[in-house]
Amino acid sequence: MKGVYAAIVTHFDQELQVDHDAVAAQVSRLVAAGVHGIVPNGTVGEGGSLTRDERRAVVETAVAAAGQAPVCAGVSAATAEQASEYARDARSAGAESVMALPPLLYRADRRELVEFFGSVAQAADLPLLIYNNPASSGSDMPPELLAELAREVPSIAAIKETSGDARRIAHLVNLCPDLDILVGGDDWALEGFAAGAAGWVSGVADILPAECVRLWDLCQAGELADARTLYAELLPLCRLDMTPKLVQYFKAGLDEIGVGGGPCRSPRLPLTDEEMAALRQAVAQGSRAQGSVRADR
Numbered sequence: 001m002k003g004v005y006a007a008i009v010t011h012f013d014q015e016l017q018v019d020h021d022a023v024a025a026q027v028s029r030l031v032a033a034g035v036h037g038i039v040p041n042g043t044v045g046e047g048g049s050l051t052r053d054e055r056r057a058v059v060e061t062a063v064a065a066a067g068q069a070p071v072c073a074g075v076s077a078a079t080a081e082q083a084s085e086y087a088r089d090a091r092s093a094g095a096e097s098v099m100a101l102p103p104l105l106y107r108a109d110r111r112e113l114v115e116f117f118g119s120v121a122q123a124a125d126l127p128l129l130i131y132n133n134p135a136s137s138g139s140d141m142p143p144e145l146l147a148e149l150a151r152e153v154p155s156i157a158a159i160k161e162t163s164g165d166a167r168r169i170a171h172l173v174n175l176c177p178d179l180d181i182l183v184g185g186d187d188w189a190l191e192g193f194a195a196g197a198a199g200w201v202s203g204v205a206d207i208l209p210a211e212c213v214r215l216w217d218l219c220q221a222g223e224l225a226d227a228r229t230l231y232a233e234l235l236p237l238c239r240l241d242m243t244p245k246l247v248q249y250f251k252a253g254l255d256e257i258g259v260g261g262g263p264c265r266s267p268r269l270p271l272t273d274e275e276m277a278a279l280r281q282a283v284a285q286g287s288r289a290q291g292s293v294r295a296d297r
Contacts, residue, residue, distance in 0.1 A: 001072065001097065001129060001158045001180045002198045003036030004212050006205040007044040009251050010058055011262050018054055020061045022260065026206070027065035029259070033209035036199070038066050039099060041074035041086075043136055044203045044247055048076075048104075049265040056089040063094035072129055076101040076137075080116045084123030091126055099129040099160065099201075101137040110145060114152045121155035128155045133162040133184060135244075143168050147175040160184040160201050161192075164242065170195040186241035190231045193219035203241045204234060204286075207253040211289045233289035236282035245271065249279055256283045 008030070011022035027038055040062045041047035041055050050058065059073045073090035075098045077083040087098045100120050102108055108116060121128045130149065134140040140163060141149070150156045159176065161168050162184030169188075172181045173196040183192035183200040192200065193216065205212040211234060218227035240249040248271050251261030256279065263270075271279060 001037060001070075001182060003200075004034075004205055004209075004216050005037035005039050005072065005182075005199060005201045006030045006035045006209060006212075007039045007042045007201050007203050008062065009206060009247065009254065009261055010040070010045045010047075010050065011260075012265065014263070016263060016265055018050075018058060019262065020057065022262070023058060023061045024065040026259070027062050030205065030209045031066055031069045034213040035069070035205055035209050036213075037070045037072060038062050039072050039074060039201055041090075042076075042099060042131075042201075043074075043133070044206070044250060045074060046247055046265055046268075047074045052085060052089065055086055056093050059090050059093035059095055070096040072097040072099050074099045074131075075120065075124070076104060076131065078104040078106070080119040083116075083120045087120050087124035087126070091124055095126065097127040097129055097157065098124045099131050101131045101133060102139045102141060104137055107139045110148065113141070113145075113149055117149060117156065118153045121153050124155070126155070127157035128153070129158040129160055129182070130156055131160045131162065131184065133160075135162075135164075143171040143175055146172065150176055150179055158182055158198070164188075166191040166195070169197050173197070186238035187235060189215065189238065190219065190227060193227075194224070203246055203250050204237045206250050207237065207257060207259075207283070208234065208286050208289065211286065230289055233285055236278075237286045240279065240282060245275065249275075252276065252279050253283050256280060257287075 011019040073095040075086035158180040166188040169192045180198035254261030
């Protein structure tokens with residue numbers, strides 16, 4: 001899982017049913033802009049509000065629209081049985097890998113985590129991306145624990161690190177040289193790339209995909225001065241990723257640029273006037289980065 005993977009939103013119509021045409025259009029747009037992969041049914045995709053049938057259908061739509069770009073499907077759930085069902089569905093829908101948080105609503109210990117991820121990996125029969133996001137799952141998996149899990153569960157191929165501590169990227173790169181270590185929080189992407197991250201699972205890429213890919217390319221080429229300049233323009237949007245309302249922010253951002261993000265399902269409510277003002281300011285600043293990337297081309 002190298003490069004920039006877009007954690008896509010799930011588009012809903014005004015009756016809050018999945019709008020598969022909009023999902024397909026979104027994936028096609030992102031792939032055309034150069035993103036390296038697609039992640040449906042994650043946090044940004046409101047995976048927790050989708051039924052099992054909806055989750056499978058979204059993966060099918062994403063796979064069909066992605067073409068040669070790989071799809072890594074979110075399968076996070078409260079139990080291994082639920083996550084395993086989602087994982088089997090993702091495989092049959094054409095996903096190339098699956099992504100899972102630790103058990104939701106329960107702080108599992110090391111032994112339980114081995115059993116949980118082992119069960120999901122066996123059900124999926126695909127490479128497994130472990131997703132460490134304490135704010136979403138309620139459990140923090142430090143680098144040493146993640147390395148132990150990778151040794152115990154051979155199907156673990158990548159780790160998405162979203163603790164908020166950018167120092168963990170370098171630690172994980174050193175502890176797990178055979179795994180792809182991915183930046184999971186948008187507002188430390190530059191730091192993660194400089195520390196050796198193999199890629200980035202990004203929500204901002206939904207709004208500014210070419211700019212996120214350009215940031216990745218600059219860092220891979222060692223052009224850090226230009227990378228810092230671009231990153232400074234992206235940061236206001238990136239910082240909205242690390243908030244409870246990231247889904248509302250990114251859908252509203254898509255509305256702002258004329259692509260269309262649409263509504264969210266309950267319990268998410270529309271942004272307040274103050275939050276919309278912050279979003280509009282961030283999109284405006286990001287648009288300056290968009291202009292500079294186009295000029296560079």
